[in-house]
Amino acid sequence: MTVLAAPPTLAERIAAQLPFPAVMAVPDGEGEWVGFDDLLTGDAMRGQFARLAERAGAPAEVQVTHVVGWLAAAVINPLVVARRTAGVVPLLDPAETMVRCDPGGWFNAVAIGDPTPATEGDLDAVLLRHLTELFAPVVAFALPHSRLGRRTIWAVISDRVVQALYPADPADPGVHEARTGLEALFAGCGPLEQRRRWTSVVLPAGREALAPVAAACCLSYKSDEGVYCERVCPKTTEAERAAEIREFCTGK
Template sequence: MVWIDNTLFQSPGYVGPRVLTADGDHWRTLAELFANGSTLLATHMSRYGEAEEAPEDTTAAYFIGWMTGLYVRPALWAVREHGLLPEYDPAAISVRLHSSGWYDAVSFSRGPARRLDGSAARKALAEYVHSLGADLVESIGRHTRLGNRALWAHVTDTFADAFLPRPALGDDAVAASTDADATLAEASFPTPGPRWVHYEGATVGLGQSCCMSYKVPGGTNCAPVCPKISEDERRMKLAEWRNALPDRRDS
């Protein structure tokens, strides 16, 4: 049996959400948040919406993206770097509540992990994220007007985006987008992943989901990835985004 806990993510090479030991009253397990009849998730979403003046649908979009990323990014890193996949167990995964209502860290209780590589790792990771997505869509769906397909699109977009290196440049980024598509294909997700655009040596995923950040005071579209902008505007925003990447800024 292989075991995994938070110490794995203290490596200097780890890049992703903060992974900490759950300690104190600000931590909640996913099982607590997902439980039928629990008001915790609704309370946290409401608190965030009030603090940021975000409408209910924008808040729901933010939360499902954040909560997907908190599991996906560490899990993907563990698979790539160590060939280990943390089991998806809502009772063994905790998130830390920020004072404004969102979640800013994740904790994995010490538990079993699967040692996997290649296609077996892709399939297991996809199945775990599918299970997480189903729980998120059901739980967050109780507190939003957004439909299941819109919520699932946030899951698949966030999952796919986690594969890209930062910055997403060169052949590594192209290979990562191909790996993301192959992994998504290993489970029956209700929505596809993003449409990849390879632009002047950089890679970006054009999302199937809209976070509706433009509804927040001072917010804008998440261009160039926003699905709601015109193709002319997208081309302009792609050029602005590409010019802001490090290899252009440092040249």
């Protein structure tokens, strides 16, 4: 008798499309796994702050922008992949979701459990509402750790959402449509809505590259051997960002 293989779980379908972070239903047992809820009640989040400070000489505000940003990416990227490839938005339960803490201070894997998938309505709007609910406690936890304001911490998370949704190639033919879609999506969506600038560059053969400028600076330059993220950094000049985008797109 032929035994049919079980269909892949949602976590397996996401993992097949996402090289990083590692995505699974349950922790694989390796490394330091922490529940999403426990990040904010124990010492795990503070431990990540301390690891980054020790590894990179990062002051408190850099610890917040990086650790919160990495946590956001670890959660946001799998949800965006599920939205695009499976047509659903997994509604993660913080009590059942776990992340793996990397010794460098970031998060390199997420175990999403068996979340209820949202399948109806405006799924992009559902995605943003769900992320707002998930990260409101994270923002509140991180707020007293540095002098950064609430709006800035939300901007860090918003930048990760844009990074996940916007084409990786700023010269992609669909960038204008993507920009319009993002601006419509974020309008009136609460703290994830941020004022955002865009850099446009004319490339050879009349092509255009269009890239979003980060709403918040990650402040990496304040760390030991830190640098500006020229292609998206709001602290660099328009000319510097344009040069970086041109080099990224053409190699020149």
